[in-house]
Amino acid sequence: MPQGSECNPSHMWWQGSVMYEIYVPSFQDTDNDGIGDLTGVLNRIDYLKNIGIKAIRLNSVLETRDYLHSHTPITNYTAVDPMFGSNKDLHLLAAVLHEKNMYLLMDIPLTFKTNPNLGADANHTVMPASEKNVRQMPLSHISEVLHYWLSLGVDGFFFPDITMFMTNPELLDAMHEWRNTLDHFSHGVEHRVMMVPLELLSSLKVSNSIQLDRVLDLVDLIDAPVDLTGSAQTIPEVLNSTTAWDNHASLPWINWNMGGIWRERISDLTHNHPLGRTFLLLFFPGTITLYYGDEIGLSEASKDNGWSSIMQWNENVNAGFSSAKPWQSLSRGWEEANVNAQNNTIVALKAMVTARQEKVPMYINGIFDYKGDYHPTKTSNYRVRYADADLIVIDRFFPRRNQFAVVANLGQNVLTKDLSHLYFGGSVLASSHGHAGYVKFRSISLQPGEALVCILDL
Template sequence: MSTLGSDTVTTSEVATELEMDKTGIYIVSHKPLDSDTGLRKRDDAVSYDNPGFNSDSGLKLKNEHNYDRPTGFSDTPYRGMGKEDLLRHSSKPLWRRLRYVCMSIILLGWLALIITVVALVLIYPRCRAPRQHEWWQKTVVYRIYVRSFQDSNGDGVGDIKGITQRLDYLSELGVGTISLSPVFETVPNADTEFDVTNHKAIASEYGTLADFESLLNETHSRGMQLLLDFIPNLTSDQHVWFQESRNPSSPKKNFYVWQKDKPNNWLSVYGDSAWANDSSRGEYYLHQLRVDQPDLNLRSSEVKDELQAILQFWLEKGVDGFYIRGSGYLFEDYDLRDEMPSSANLTQNPNDYDYLNHTYTYGLREINDMLARWRYFLDEFGNKTNKYRMLFADIMGATELTMSYYGYFNRDGVDFPLNRFCLDLKQGDDGNVVSGVVSRWMDNLPAGRWANWMGGDENSNRIAGRLGGNMTRAFLMLSMLLPGTPFYYYGDEIGMVNSDLAPGNAWERQQPMRAPMRWDNSTYGGFPSNCTVGCTTWMTVNDFTGQNAVEIQKTSKSSLMHLFKNLTKLRGQASFEYGDYFRSVVDSSVMSFVREYDGEKGFLVAINFGSGTETRKYTDTHDTIPESADVELTTENGVKLQVGGTAQCASLELGPYQGVVLSWEYVAKEL
């Protein structure tokens, strides 16, 4: 310890204190003083004897705290150096260049990092936002022939209340949209639902308008939608419009197509001339279907207004859309020119409908304009009510005509024309035939439009009879998992087949595909409510030989109904709802495809439409298919692939008519 004013300093001390002129400045050294070095006090300076100092020159204090640098001070920087010396050393070229190099490295590193991040953002595959689909694109449409679905009052005729009673069943089935056959008021004891006398009223045999409103409310409460048929091309000859039109002085005189004389050779769908004489008016009217079903004149602005009013009426009730029936007959040639014989049917009776080519009576371009008008009207209504209204139609003809229904000359048409090409499939058709039906639609689908896949309706033979049990299961998987909306007929989910009734005239109600729904295996199939003995049903209940009814299939995990439910559930996966579609292996037996979407699980759907076991390699057909994948679902016709297990995609074995869905987790694509 040093005492101020003393001539000596203890060499064992680490620090030395010095009071100079009471300035409060202390100099502290981190190095010990030599043992023989003392502190000398001079008149105006103090010097330190230290290995780093010149003892003769020392550290001089001049002019009030102004220090001169020691003359013997080393040029090498070291810890504890003063600010001025540190600045002097840091200004040397070596250190200055070193700083520039370090700063350049840092700046270049940051620049490289920014460039890399930008490049990754631009180049790396980005996850797309999911497509925004409307409710009708996500749903399964279930077509009901009202007369045969469920009889609620025991009169032997299916009705609206009966459908209401079965809504929970449809909801459990996974059905999202119900399409009803015509329920409008008709001529008493009419043979067909097309003998409409009032488009704004419900036929009494089906119930009341209040019954319909109740059905609509109950359907919506379950998150389901309800569609009505729209019949714009004809009415019954008992309709008030036709009765007034028979008077040539009536404001409705042009509501139908009238001619003073039979103008041409046009034929009715049911044979013989399409022109019938009306004794009251003394002129001929056009009927492309039955003679008691005159064609409306859609070139009349008054008729268009009346038809739009019908749409308005049901839209205001809350209906979710319409199925336009008989759309191909909406217009006929303005000049009423004769039709030419069809080269393919020259051997037929000249009075048969198929003898002529019908270029002037079916599928005219004016139809596209009418469809666009109705589409616009529904869109306007949907904008006001904040809900999209669906519109689809039936059409028979070539692919070009069918696809034109989506829209023509940049004008929207229907949401889809029904895909009746599916109804041409039959038992024994192989993978190439099935793939051809799929490609015919997908390859010709206009950009931005939506496909659909039909199982059947009230005018076609039932799918289980056309394809057979195992092929039906295979087609069910195909139609449910392709991009598009499946369209199935009541009873298809339990494999109902045509009844034994011989097909009659096409306009008659009793057709073999319209037998009452078999809810159980009782005598009357549970179709009439509260009836076990002595029931009278409008049509004989199908024996349904070799098949099970609804109540039986509910309990069987191997049933067609169970598969139907599983498929409607699987459709809810993002990759099926809005994912991409890629064809995979397609040959004489197998039809397969991939459904996937960025960031979502991928799926391979592989279906064997052959009668023998088939093994195929899938790993080379699409870049995301892995070596092995999880078994998500099968049609349960095979024994080697079990749900919950794994399958080898490089050698996937499929049993006869077996379909399988394999899945894998999403893996980001490499740069």
């Protein structure tokens, strides 16, 4: 529901919130087969709630011929793969999330390598699962699929491969149908959401600007992967070019992420714990999605199954994931890279997420001007104040509110910098490395991979 008070700008539950993406077979096993399941996700809701997660996004859990080999050849679009439980389990997960004022999103792949069912009891024919046999789901059938899952309590959907339909003449009409289906289940503030990848919009901008405008009217979130592993000097252009997509109050919000099932783990790409980069990501204007395990610096044991490491909960057998042998190996250093051993990291992340939720300049994605315009204009409420190869400084602001800044060292060495030309000082609101109290920008020192967020003293 809308957040804020009479004095704060309201926003819907998916705007400016923090979501958490889960690859179910690697998250938590409860039936002792070494494979994660929906009950495992249910059992970890309190962990996510404690951090401040607003919504869970499940990578596809739809029934397949061989999920662990490839989770995209869907054989039944209205059934959970039995490996993870049942449709009743997903219904229960949605219900418990709603009780805790949280939400549930699902990935819906639209391409497949088998002949998919629409109904849970329909017959299906299996085709050879080769790249030559990739097929596209009939778009006209997707509304029926969405209706079914919405009736079980799902709050929104991400279509990860919709860009493959960019030239399909049925795409726009189909998306209108999807929007109507979502709106049918939207009651007041309980809005049901549609998310598409930035890649779709970028492609349409080049090929069909008229269709692009119509698509923008239909979706709620634009999924935007961001690379925070290189030079900090690349970040200003990424911010400016990506936020240009939501430069009007009526446009979709950006959903930033730096991890995912088909992206290499952030901890494998850098020599630092990713918490500092997570802080930086959480300072971006828009909605944020964290990929499971990135909060503890989870790395990959094998890339044979995408970037789908076993989640590591504690120092017990199989890292608390299962009492049976996990379906793939644990990551290196799991005795230290687990939730229990990294309690201080989790506490720091919670402080950052809480700050983002409570501070208007951090959760809102712009400043709106309603003067005589049915569609209010929007201006940015962030500024990149400094960026070199390793160090970046960004501030966030809003009229009649405190101003905040993040200072992040993305390099491999300790940095001490005079930033007094930007600010005098500030009180630390959240820190990835235990900074507290008041900092003066005349001589600010950061460890490799460290980020801190301050309330500025201007």
